[in-house]
Amino acid sequence: MEMMNEMGEAGFSTTKLDQAIGWARKFSIFQYPFVTACCGMEYMATACSHYDVDRFGAGLPRFSPRQSDVLFVVGTISHKIAPVLKRIYDQMADPKWVVAFGVCTCTGGFYDNYATVQGIDTIIPVDVYIPGCPPRPENVLDGLMKLQDKIQRQKQEV
Amino acid sequence: MTGIHIKLQEKFGAAVREIHNQHGDETAVADRSAFLTIVQFVRNNHNIDCDMLTDITAVDGLSLKWKPRFEVIYHFYSTKKNHRLRLKVKVDEQDPVVPSLAAEWGVANWLEREVWDMFGIRFEGHPDLRRILMYEQFSGHPLRKDYPYSKRQPLIGPKN
Ligand code: SF4
Numbered sequence: 001m002e003m004m005n006e007m008g009e010a011g012f013s014t015t016k017l018d019q020a021i022g023w024a025r026k027f028s029i030f031q032y033p034f035v036t037a038c039c040g041m042e043y044m045a046t047a048c049s050h051y052d053v054d055r056f057g058a059g060l061p062r063f064s065p066r067q068s069d070v071l072f073v074v075g076t077i078s079h080k081i082a083p084v085l086k087r088i089y090d091q092m093a094d095p096k097w098v099v100a101f102g103v104c105t106c107t108g109g110f111y112d113n114y115a116t117v118q119g120i121d122t123i124i125p126v127d128v129y130i131p132g133c134p135p136r137p138e139n140v141l142d143g144l145m146k147l148q149d150k151i152q153r154q155k156q157e158v
Numbered sequence: 159m160t161g162i163h164i165k166l167q168e169k170f171g172a173a174v175r176e177i178h179n180q181h182g183d184e185t186a187v188a189d190r191s192a193f194l195t196i197v198q199f200v201r202n203n204h205n206i207d208c209d210m211l212t213d214i215t216a217v218d219g220l221s222l223k224w225k226p227r228f229e230v231i232y233h234f235y236s237t238k239k240n241h242r243l244r245l246k247v248k249v250d251e252q253d254p255v256v257p258s259l260a261a262e263w264g265v266a267n268w269l270e271r272e273v274w275d276m277f278g279i280r281f282e283g284h285p286d287l288r289r290i291l292m293y294e295q296f297s298g299h300p301l302r303k304d305y306p307y308s309k310r311q312p313l314i315g316p317k318n
Contacts, residue, residue: 079293079310079311079312079313080291080292080293080313082312082313082314082315083313083314086314113300113307114300114305114309114310114311115291115292115300117312117315118310122315122316123314123315
């Protein structure tokens with residue numbers, strides 16, 4: 001949207017390449033939903049028409065890590081599935097981002113036990129944490145907007 | 159039909175060690191050596207006719223100082239007569255073995271694997287007694303009361 005504002009009477013705009021790429025990238029978030037538990041319900045609620053993540057260009061989940069930009073880790077991650085999560089992350093092409101959806105992925109949540117990974121950031125880097133058990137869709141959209149903000153501001157590797 | 163537990167005791171005598179009935183939950187504690195015979199009877203007797211095995215689980219009585227330490231619990235249900243029965247077998251820590259029901263009840267296969275995984279109780283005659291919930295590299299049985307509460311065995315990442 002910054003581009004539009006800069007369009008003066010001249011009818012053209014000037015921008016930096018970084019900003020232009022960031023703008024394009026932040027509105028074409030292809031997500032990979034790594035859904036393992038109850039948070040998946042809230043993820044679906046957010047993705048459906050009522051809250052409509054398509055407004056943020058994130059409406060098209062890809063079920064191949066090769067085709068996706070953002071890894072949505074949704075639900076409890078057990079030690080048994082942790083190597084799979086790491087592998088999915090490794091298979092994604094750069095640039096890539098990770099969203100930790102729900103307290104289970106942020107910290108392990110209330111599963112302080114033998115089975116659960118105490119926060120996925122012990123395994124893969126995380127860009128945005130969305131706490132809540134499960135987070136409300138508004139909360140998820142807020143996280144998504146924060147991610148967009150982060151994508152816009154960062155140095156764009158091409 | 160009510161009073162299945164009483165009927166079992168009448169039929170099997172000392173092989174049914176104790177019976178109780180709390181709020182209609184009829185329970186019989188079977189001797190391990192007679193367990194298979196009792197299960198067969200429960201299934202085939204036309205008055206009891208329990209054709210469904212709903213669950214197998216176990217209890218570790220370590221903190222309650224139970225002797226023997228473990229109780230393996232079987233829940234049976236009769237779809238034709240609409241009644242339930244619980245059968246318990248007590249096993250000791252030194253010899254935690256119970257005969258497997260996997261040959262007669264297909265469902266027992268996975269249920270027994272779960273009890274093995276969580277409590278370390280072996281089922282004699284089980285065709286494939288592997289862990290089912292935890293991974294092969296996991297050592298110990300997490301639902302035993304002496305498994306340390308904060309002990310984790312991650313496959314990757316830090317030992318948190
Ligand atoms: S954070 Fe809550 S809702 Fe989400 S996966 Fe964990 S337990 Fe389920």
